[in-house]
Amino acid sequence: MRLAIVAVTLLLAAGSAAGTEHSVTLPDDHVYGTLTPGPGAEVTRNRCAVCHSTDYIVMQPGGDARQWQGVVTKMIKVFGAPIDDDEARTIVEYLGSAYGPPK
16 A cells, blocks of 8 residues: 555656646636726725635625725735735725715
8 A cells, every 4th residue: 555655656746747837728807897997996906806806896795994994904814915004095995985885
């Protein structure tokens, strides 16, 4: 059994050492996830899409800046989103404006 494990490990290592390159072409984003244009949209897209698609943003129920502040804070503190304080303010302002409570 040990010999079989060693043999498989060596075969896998040899295959990866051969330098075979693989590429994956991702599909284009669906238009549903297109963020509403406005000040802060680009920062929001660039920072938030590092971890998830913009679909995740547009499907949320509309909320005021306070709600969005909670979401952005959670993304930073719980999930480790790489967003600095200035970017966080911009994102919260944008989301509160573009995806605020229904009117």
